[in-house]
Amino acid sequence: MRLLDKLQILADSAKYDVSCSSSGSNRANKKGQLGNAAIAGICHSWSDDGRCISLLKVLFSNCCIYDCKYCVNRISNDIRRASFTPDELCALTIEFYRRNYIEGLFLSSAVIKSPDYTMELMIETLRKLRYEHKFNGYIHIKSIPGADLSLVYQAGLLADRMSVNIELPSIQGLKLLAPQKDHQSIIRPMSYLKEQIQGSSELTIYKKRQMFVPAGQTTQLIVGATKDSDLTILNLTQNLYDRYKLKRVYYSAYVPVNADSNLPAITTSPPLLREHRIYQADWLLRFYGFRAEELLDESHSNFDIRVDPKCDWALRNLDKFPVEINKAPPEMLMRVPGIGYKMAEKIVRARRIAPLSYEDLKRMRVVLKRARYFITCQGKYYGGIDIDTEDLYPVLSEEKPPKGIPGQIFMFGSTG
Amino acid sequence: MIYVTDGTFEGILTAVFEAYRNKEEPEGIMTGDWFQTSLDFNVRTIGTCQEKADRVYKAIIEKMSQEVLETIYKAWLSEYHDIGTAIYRYVRIGLKLGRNVISFIQNPDVRLINDLSMKVSKEAHLFTGILRFNKLKNGIYYARMEPDNNIVMLIADHFAERLSDQPWIIHDAKRNFSALFDTRQVVYTTDDIMIPADYKNDSEFEILWKKYFKAISIESRKNPRLQRSFMPVRYWRNLTEMQR
Numbered sequence: 001m002r003l004l005d006k007l008q009i010l011a012d013s014a015k016y017d018v019s020c021s022s023s024g025s026n027r028a029n030k031k032g033q034l035g036n037a038a039i040a041g042i043c044h045s046w047s048d049d050g051r052c053i054s055l056l057k058v059l060f061s062n063c064c065i066y067d068c069k070y071c072v073n074r075i076s077n078d079i080r081r082a083s084f085t086p087d088e089l090c091a092l093t094i095e096f097y098r099r100n101y102i103e104g105l106f107l108s109s110a111v112i113k114s115p116d117y118t119m120e121l122m123i124e125t126l127r128k129l130r131y132e133h134k135f136n137g138y139i140h141i142k143s144i145p146g147a148d149l150s151l152v153y154q155a156g157l158l159a160d161r162m163s164v165n166i167e168l169p170s171i172q173g174l175k176l177l178a179p180q181k182d183h184q185s186i187i188r189p190m191s192y193l194k195e196q197i198q199g200s201s202e203l204t205i206y207k208k209r210q211m212f213v214p215a216g217q218t219t220q221l222i223v224g225a226t227k228d229s230d231l232t233i234l235n236l237t238q239n240l241y242d243r244y245k246l247k248r249v250y251y252s253a254y255v256p257v258n259a260d261s262n263l264p265a266i267t268t269s270p271p272l273l274r275e276h277r278i279y280q281a282d283w284l285l286r287f288y289g290f291r292a293e294e295l296l297d298e299s300h301s302n303f304d305i306r307v308d309p310k311c312d313w314a315l316r317n318l319d320k321f322p323v324e325i326n327k328a329p330p331e332m333l334m335r336v337p338g339i340g341y342k343m344a345e346k347i348v349r350a351r352r353i354a355p356l357s358y359e360d361l362k363r364m365r366v367v368l369k370r371a372r373y374f375i376t377c378q379g380k381y382y383g384g385i386d387i388d389t390e391d392l393y394p395v396l397s398e399e400k401p402p403k404g405i406p407g408q409i410f411m412f413g414s415t416g
Numbered sequence: 417m418i419y420v421t422d423g424t425f426e427g428i429l430t431a432v433f434e435a436y437r438n439k440e441e442p443e444g445i446m447t448g449d450w451f452q453t454s455l456d457f458n459v460r461t462i463g464t465c466q467e468k469a470d471r472v473y474k475a476i477i478e479k480m481s482q483e484v485l486e487t488i489y490k491a492w493l494s495e496y497h498d499i500g501t502a503i504y505r506y507v508r509i510g511l512k513l514g515r516n517v518i519s520f521i522q523n524p525d526v527r528l529i530n531d532l533s534m535k536v537s538k539e540a541h542l543f544t545g546i547l548r549f550n551k552l553k554n555g556i557y558y559a560r561m562e563p564d565n566n567i568v569m570l571i572a573d574h575f576a577e578r579l580s581d582q583p584w585i586i587h588d589a590k591r592n593f594s595a596l597f598d599t600r601q602v603v604y605t606t607d608d609i610m611i612p613a614d615y616k617n618d619s620e621f622e623i624l625w626k627k628y629f630k631a632i633s634i635e636s637r638k639n640p641r642l643q644r645s646f647m648p649v650r651y652w653r654n655l656t657e658m659q660r
Contacts, residue, residue, distance in 0.1 A: 008623055008625055011627075016634070029580055032581050033580070034580075034581055042541070042544050043646070044545040044546065044656055045647065046642075046643045046646040050640075050646070051632075053601070092621075094623065096628075099548060099621065100545075100575075101656070288546065329473060351521055352516070356522060363527070
């Protein structure tokens, strides 16, 4: 098969994978070698669907021995199959990189023969890139569930980022839809990676650091293939950040590709807005100091589709508002609906120089559409209506779903 | 009083120096060619002086900060029509507020320079991603660009570090300004660059890249508006994947 056809098939099979981020690593260039990593990550293009292209995102192979019900590459599906050789993948990565098409490689795979066999082929590719081609660009590799931990270790020494897909938010869901993958085969490599990453940063105190996945580990899971609530998902997320020190959790609204009695009907449209709300909540956990239990509980176990999670929280905590823009601590400013953490920082720095008026906020381009109901400026309230849930909810809720949800995308199952 | 300069960064800083030395508060610091049409003001032509510019340059770093200097310099790269006046006003506030000038965004003069600087930084960052090299027959990698702002100098170091083992040329075709890299150092030039007309002829990897670009997109999520908001159409002409 021609390389062009392989690339077509294996990019097509990988496109539902969510992450394309190239951030978090500061791998340096070595004199006379190729490439480095940029800590903030770089987007190189945007495809016709508006998603950023940063890495060459392909499967090593889509010839799968598994039959996960939600996945397009499952063995029982009749689709074109292909596999790269390590040398073909190296040539693509290097030549694309030299022309500045990409930041590096994102390598995942279906399970060929066995998890170990698949992992060995992927590692061989990485080894050739790093040692034969002297490549210092960004590499993200997906760990294949069920692969031996010694292989996970070898991959970790070569990659910038690793991820193990959690796939579904609950053990029951996994049993039902991916019976060949067990919960342990996902959790074990995840907790192993966490220990190795911590261990390698402790080692730096004594000797020169041996890099082990410097950009950390991530995971992704499918939203809406099972009956799990937002609360289940958010608690899982909180747990992954707390216990496994994950850098990111990615979510993908389930798009039916296969008909099965255990799955939503094939005509169901993907719950994109629900996915969007979960992403918003995820940001609140990572950058805004919120805890999962503040956002959802047993009596309130799903997000309101019509208001964003921060607004939802504020409406249930009106006793904490309004806050004075010239006095409130930054952690409270960030909790005002419509004020992001970057804007909160700008406000804090600007008000040290001179007190801020409502007009100043407008000029500073603070989005006041929602914020004005939750703040005072030099003691004055500009909301116009009393702070009261019944009056506020209608003015804050969105009639139509937000337009174009950039950067994030659904997937219907990734292999491996 | 209007000061007229040659429009270079050093020229503008020289004018700032003169304003303070003459204890004058000029209404504006203009560039020569821009000013030709209006003659209602008193005009003083300021000759660029490296030494005077250096004094202002150092004063900005010492009394304000390195970050403030970089902000002003990047704003200058935007080629905004009244950049001299804008810089002068910013420096005046900076001499009162010191390093905090950059945070004083209630003030329109501060916001103007900050915004221009941000615009330039954003475009420079975008081009670290969307610059495309074509491999010429002689082995040199050639990238043609037509950015809004004068950003070649902001991105050259990034590529010198990243693509350190290959010779390359980054050519701003709008300004006829180029960065040349021979695997050892970067040199800047305004000389004409001779490039074979057929440099865009598809090599194997250009075809593969276009194929990848099409394959990675999800048809049912097609969203050209979103795509254009990240990657404006005016840049497409130099983007390999956007060529038919």
